[in-house]
Amino acid sequence: MxxxxxxxxxxxxxxxxxxxxxxxxxxxxxxxxxxxxxxxxxxxxxxxxxxxxxxxxxxxxxxxxxxxxxxxxxxxxxxxxxxxxxxxxxxxxxxxxxxxxxxxxxxxxxxxxxxxxxxxxxxxxxxxxxxxxxxxxxxxxxxxxxxxxxxxxxxxxxxxxxxxxxxxxxxxxxxxxxxxxxxxxxxxxxxxxxxxxxxxxxxxxxxxxxxxxxxxxxxxxxxxxxxxxxxxxxxxxxxxxxxxxxxxxxxxxxxxxxxxxxxxxxxxxxxxxxxxxxxxxxxxxxxxxxxxxxxxxxxxxxxxxxxxxxxxxxxxxxxxxxxxxxxxxxxxxxxxxxxxxxxxxxxxxxxxxxxxxxxxxxGIIYNYPTSTTVVNNTALIKAYPNPASGNCVLWLPADSHPKEATLLNAMGQVVKSFKLEESTQLQHLDISDIAQGVYSLQCALGNAVAVQRLVIY
CATH class of the missing domain: 3.40.390.10 (Collagenase (Catalytic Domain))
Incomplete structure (x- = not known):
């Protein structure tokens, strides 16, 4: 048939x-x-x-x-x-x-x-x-x-x-x-x-x-x-x-x-x-x-x-x-x-x-393009709580000279950017306007970029 x-x-x-x-x-x-x-x-x-x-x-x-x-x-x-x-x-x-x-x-x-x-x-x-x-x-x-x-x-x-x-x-x-x-x-x-x-x-x-x-x-x-x-x-x-x-x-x-x-x-x-x-x-x-x-x-x-x-x-x-x-x-x-x-x-x-x-x-997923070195190493940065809702805290290593953090969706599209204070190890990120999902949090540290997976619920 x-x-x-x-x-x-x-x-x-x-x-x-x-x-x-x-x-x-x-x-x-x-x-x-x-x-x-x-x-x-x-x-x-x-x-x-x-x-x-x-x-x-x-x-x-x-x-x-x-x-x-x-x-x-x-x-x-x-x-x-x-x-x-x-x-x-x-x-x-x-x-x-x-x-x-x-x-x-x-x-x-x-x-x-x-x-x-x-x-x-x-x-x-x-x-x-x-x-x-x-x-x-x-x-x-x-x-x-x-x-x-x-x-x-x-x-x-x-x-x-x-x-x-x-x-x-x-x-x-x-x-x-x-x-x-x-x-x-x-x-x-x-x-x-x-x-x-x-x-x-x-x-x-x-x-x-x-x-x-x-x-x-x-x-x-x-x-x-x-x-x-x-x-x-x-x-x-x-x-x-x-x-x-x-x-x-x-x-x-x-x-x-x-x-x-x-x-x-x-x-x-x-x-x-x-x-x-x-x-x-x-x-x-x-x-x-x-x-x-x-x-x-x-x-x-x-x-x-x-x-x-x-x-x-x-x-x-x-x-x-x-x-x-x-x-x-x-x-x-x-x-x-x-x-x-x-x-x-x-x-x-x-x-x-x-x-x-x-x-x-x-690494097949979290390899986004950048003009600097991308470091897919969660030891460099830490977002918590993770999963998070409303707000989360981003921990950065001392003397890392942070510039900016960027949140990307599954398509690699920028959803939100956060300006970071260079002298502060703990950065508070407002994610209350972000839809539920799994994201990549990229953080520019001097001449490198660290990446961590962030789940928002």
Whole structure:
């Protein structure tokens, strides 16, 4: 059924111009899972067993967090490879338009992965108790693999009109693999164990919003099916970021930044609520391996239905959790991850998890440009309390000749600057006007710059 749907979408593209964004959005994850059968004949049984193992790890992780009373935010670096031809780039407002979309995309990711999305108020009371904070802070990378400064994105001009979600000539020859190699008109991945790589491209067939690769578990086909140098997410350029004015080129069902929120869930090993099936779970035998998402007969495709929505798998109140980020509803009505989804993601970021290495090099994030020497050494300065709210105190070493402290957000943008008294070791900083989040506090000390992470709540 999925292949028929994709064929119809492709036919529609052949008839109409890409100036008209698609009204029906799907992703390539179901095709990835269907393909996994060719690598593992015992796929379904092995996935069921893997889900049981992950559930056990989830229970242990929840118990450990409860014992430690920790809800620490985990910061992960992202690099966006923007691989478009000149007409596609013009269609989204050139480089400036893409940069705006990247910034709003980071905002959307951080809101949804930290239970800070304002539209959570629309979650029905029957499901609100399951609404969870995953605790991941996505930050643009600011150091490239060679140790040089990067803004967290790069622009690659390609002569290709698009990259196929179901075929290719390079690497795995699947999941837009050609976009992931410079030799085939794309952009080579940066170390996928250190960076979340996102390729912003035109995906064919027309209407596929994105393809996120899951961790390379053996049950899914391992590193043969999902090579490390292809790990990451391909996202259609019409679905990147949030629409801020009606003239921008966006798919109607993908204008709130949640296509990447959804694909990021796959990257962290979440399935669709309708499970392993390719769109058809009408016999209700499949699920997503998560205990607090109701079973679903199939996707709620690119629309916002009225609550409650009942189907053959969830035929009594409260019915289908169509507002879950891993369903196929329109962006504007996907508003929540559940507690068990959050824990399943955090298993991948814990010791032994496939995504744990993303947390190993904070220097990738805190390497901002400066005309002087940047010293990423918290021994030189100390901000406390940390986390802080309203005010904080900045401790400086004696005879450090402080000049200025600067607060930067996840995009490397200056949020606020503080003039410092050269003769004072303790400096009081007013942060009462700063929004909640994770920031970088830079302090100019003579001919050097010291950097410390500051959490504001």
């Amino acid at each position: 999925q292949k028929i749907l994709l064929a119809l979408l492709f036919s529609a593209a052949a008839i109409s111009s890409h100036a008209q964004a698609p009204s029906l959005i799907t992703d390539g994850f179901d095709a990835l899972m269907e393909r996994a059968h060719s690598f593992n004949p015992n796929y379904k049984q092995d996935v069921i067993k893997l889900n049981e193992e992950i559930q056990q790890k989830s229970r242990l992780l929840l118990a450990d967090h409860s014992a430690q009373k920790t809800t620490a935010v985990k910061e992960v670096p992202i690099i966006f490879h923007v691989v478009l031809n000149s007409s596609q780039l013009d269609q989204v407002g050139g480089e400036a338009g893409v940069i705006e979309r990247i910034n709003t995309q980071i905002e959307a990711l951080n809101a949804d992965y930290n239970a800070a999305n304002a539209d959570s108020a629309t979650i029905p009371p029957a499901f609100k108790s399951f609404y969870a904070n995953i605790g991941i802070h996505f930050v643009l990378a600011h150091k490239d693999p060679q140790g040089n400064y990067t803004p967290g994105y790069e622009f690659i001009a390609t002569t290709k009109s698009g990259f196929d979600a179901n075929s290719g000539t390079a690497g795995s020859k699947f999941a837009c693999s050609d976009a992931k190699f410079a030799a085939t008109g794309g952009a080579d991945a940066w170390d996928t164990k250190k960076y979340i790589n996102v390729w912003v491209i035109n995906i064919t067939p027309f209407g596929v919003g994105g393809v996120g690769t899951p961790p390379p578990y053996a049950a899914y086909g391992g590193e043969v099916a999902f090579p490390w140098n292809e790990q990451g997410i391909a996202i259609a350029y019409f679905a990147l970021g949030k629409q801020t004015n009606s003239s921008q080129y966006f798919a109607p069902a993908a204008k709130a930044g949640r296509t990447l929120v959804h694909e990021m869930g796959h990257f962290f090993n979440l399935f669709h609520p309708f499970g392993l099936s390719t769109f058809d779970n009408s016999d209700c035998t499949d699920d997503d391996g998560v205990g607090d998402t109701p079973k679903e007969a199939g996707p709620t495709q690119s629309k916002c239905p009225a609550f409650p929505l009942l189907d053959t798998c969830s035929n009594t109140f409260p019915g289908v959790m169509f507002m879950n980020h891993m369903d196929y509803t329109a962006d504007t009505c996907r508003t929540m991850f559940t507690t068990q989804q959050a824990t399943r993601i955090n298993v991948e970021l814990s010791n032994g998890g496939y995504r744990q290495s993303l947390l190993n090099d904070p």
